[in-house]
Amino acid sequence: MKVICVCGMGLGTSILLKMNTDKAMKQLGIDADVDAADIGTAKGAAGQADFVLTSAELAEELEGLPIPIRVINNFMDVDEISAAITDVLNLEQL
């Protein structure tokens, strides 16, 4: 499984989100490859990824991608990220 975490520069907050997504994936027992990216890179890499995690403002910029996008309000909240991941995966199973 591949996940992309997106912020404006793809350097600061997206790496924090990646770090906490790694933790959430570990808690959920899922083996996932999580990458940090800026908007442009994320749009290009979306073809090979399963879903995208980002902030509310940037989610608007990423509209129209073929894969699910989930908004995370608090990038440091592992529980919120876990909930978003569970939500996305349930959707896909349906």
Added chain:
Amino acid sequence: MPVVNFLVNEVLSVPAYLVGIIVAVGLIALNKSVGQIVGGALKATLGFLILGAGAGVVVNALSPLGELILAATGAQGVVPTNEAIVSIAAAQFGAQVAWTMIGGFAISLLIARFTPLKYVFLTGHHIFFMATMLTVVLSVADLSNTMIVVVGSLLLGTIMQIMPTFAQPFTRRVTGNNTLAMGHFGSLGYITAGAIGTVVGKKSRSTEDLHVPEGLRFLRDSMVATALSMVIFYIVFTTWTWIKLGDTAAFDILGATNGGNFIMLGVALGLQFGIGVSIILYGVRTILAELVPAFEGISRRVVPGAVPALDVPIVFPFAPNAVLVGFIASFAGGLLSFGLLAWIFGPVFGLALILPGMVPHFFTGGGAGVYGNATGGRRGAVIGAFANGVLITFLAALLLKVLGSLGFENTTFGDADFGWFGIVVGNVVKLGAIGGLVGLAVLIVVLLFGASRYQQRLVNVEWKPGLEHSEWVAEEEAAEKAAIAEEAARKKAAATGGETS
């Protein structure tokens, strides 16, 4: 000892390998699998080599702009871009920078362990940029490489603790609690904006009640913002040079054949700059994705309960309108300062022309807008962010004076703390070998002592800058609600009155 010589000369003094080894050690400390350790270390090494590739592209795209600005205005023109200056410096100073990063991180953990300051600075690229700036400034002095790393680490560890501390009372006004701190070296600008907000905005409504046009949203994409600002600079300065020098002399600078060709060559160079910065960002991202989790894991063990100090966009969701308002105000401050530099400060004091790059103004201006809004509403956001724009322009111009040969590269560090800290350290170092070291020791002690007192007196006691503003807003909102309720009650009374009659 041929083995030691080999290790020192062929491995440890090559920055790319050094970074790979550091990441490997971090991953081992976190009990990662062999595959993850090898993969992570190799990725970090490749990431560092990517920096070098990007630096070449950036320099080739920047130097013609420097020539054009010199021809048009007679002054040195500089586009502050952290990524660009860092990648150029990496070729010469890479190994010391890598050691300074590790040393600075260790020192900051020691400070968090043994003083009232309890922050963990997790913005990896800013640690990297600050380590580079300090190494460059210290290398101008007559210090050995080892001393540069030791002194640089002490300074880096100090600034990583004091800036989140000084910003914390204001950060708390933005976020509402103490669970996170500001870990971004534009903090002097945010503190300035927050302080200005308390003065000017006692009776000003929040930016979040405004309707802000969505047209500037695309600038959140850093690749677009970088390339676009460079293309605009090239169009402005090719046109300016063309008007000033006339056909042949102007066209020769870029080797152009005619006017249209001249301007389009400039546009192409502007796009090339965007490409160069994107390459460098990719490299930095590759290193940091491995390094930051290792930093975080280690600090959680050494200083449990420390407050994470995070990158500036973490405050953007608290006031999204203030980000756009702040960007525009900061950019206006940058343009005005550019004008002042060209008109007075350049000719009289020999300062370089600092062009307003969109990326530093978007991120630090946006942050300043959020802080200004938190303490002083719309007026705070506009005036605070404008002050940030003026600040980052003049600090960047003054910083060039202490960067030695790297001060002639047409680019420099963009954010406020690189400016003020670099200028202070650069001038203290000029006191000579012994005087400089004593001066820096005094500086570190004063900063740490001052920040500790500040933490105890102002942060721990919940000092609330801009309280009058939030009380006024609360009153206004209460009055508005009361008015609406009254209106509703009157309507209801009228309606029921109508029924009964």
